[in-house]
Amino acid sequence: MRAAVHDRYGPPEVVSVRDVAEPEPRESEVLVRVVASTVNRTDTAYRAGRPWFARPLYGGWRRPRATVLGCEFAGVVEAVGEAVGDRAPGDRVYGYVEGRFGAHAELLVVPAGGWIDPVPDGLDLTDAAVLTEGPHYAWAFCERLHVGTGQAVLVHGATGAIGSAAVQLAAARGAVVTAVCDAEHADLVRRLGAHRVIARDRTDFTQDPERFDVVLDAVGKSSFAACRRLLRPAGAYASSELGRGGVNVLLAAAPGVRVRFPAPLPEGPTRRGIHDLITSGRLVPVVDRHYPLEEIVAAHHYVESGRKVGSVVVDVG
Structure with missing residues (x-):
């Protein structure tokens, strides 16, 4: 089968498309023929080995353990193990x-008890492929910061995969959402549920006169220090990134500091919640570009450019 493989850390060019052995499902595994996957910030960070001090935790100190990346997938079940009944x-x-x-390949083995769900009726496989990575981080934001009815929520980076999902999830919970994005994408974020838009390329959002219960930095390009003045007395700040030197994690651990680091929650409740929102139409895909598997290096470059809106899809099958 064809797969995008990288044997060492580095720039996008360390990835190449090759023929590799086809995986075979064990008794409690499902073999999926992948139709679509994505390249996201997680993939680019693992490929580059960033941050370097976390390499032993996720990949291997000198070289990656997972040589085929891709964490989001949609496709068709090819075969199942003997113990799989559903x-x-x-x-x-x-x-x-x-x-x-492993999703940047024509075939992928998934544990039957892992995150693998039926695609809701009427949803294209390509659209289904983009509705896990961003939404599951956005779900953690909303849960950890107790986003609910009537709260004033600001989402910085509202057009990214995480940000666009955060706008939708916060709106679905009844929050009043202010989205920060480039002016050209204002109509998009309003359709996703934003009540108000701050044009990032025209004004400094950190000087906005309004105050918020929650500030979510969904791109990791701001800081608690810059956003602190935006918070109401009981408000809290969270970021999708560790911050320079891991500052966001350190602040979240310090008593009395209004910073939360929303690590993703256990899969079960998150999966069910996201699936219900997709099925009800309250969580919709935002897709920027498509790349065939053979052009995955270009997809990595585009994701790292910081210009993407929503998700970048890899058409595998």
């Missing part, structure tokens, strides 16, 4: 395999 060949499925990876 999936069958031909089922349309989507899911998430961060840590294991």
Whole structure:
């Protein structure tokens, strides 16, 4: 089968598309023929080995353990192990395999008990492929910061995969959402549920006169120090990134500091919540570009440019 492989850390050019052995499912695994995956910030960070001090935790100190990346997938079940009773060949499925990876390949093995769910009726496989990585981080934001009805929520980076999901999830919970993005994308974020838009390329959002219960930095390009003045007395700040030197984690651990570091929650409740929102139409895909598997290096470059809106899809099958 064809797969995008990297044997060492480095720039996008360390990835190449090669023929590799086809995986075979064990008794409690599902073999999926991948139709679509994504290249996201997680993939680019693992490929580059960033941050360097975290390499032993996720990949290997000198070289990556997971040589085929891709954590979001959608496709069709090809075969199932003997102990799998709730999936069958031909089922349309989507899911998430961060840590294991492997979705940048024509075939992917997924644990039957892992994140693998049926694609809701009427949803295209390509659209289903983009509805796990960003939403599951956004779900953690909303849960950890107790986003709810009537709260004033500001989302910085509202057009990224995490940010666009955060706008939708916060709106679905009844929050009043202010989105920060480039002016050209204002109509998009309003359609996603934003009540108000601050044009990042025209004004400094940190000087906004309004105050918020929650400030979510969904791109990791701001800081608690810059956003502190935006918070109401009981308000809290969270970022999708560790921050320089891991500052966001350190601040979150310090008593009395209004910073939260929303690590992703256990899969079960998150999966069910996201799936229900997709099925009800309250969480919709935002897709920027498509790249064929053979052009995955270009996809990595584009994601790292910081210009993407929503998700970048890799058409595998």
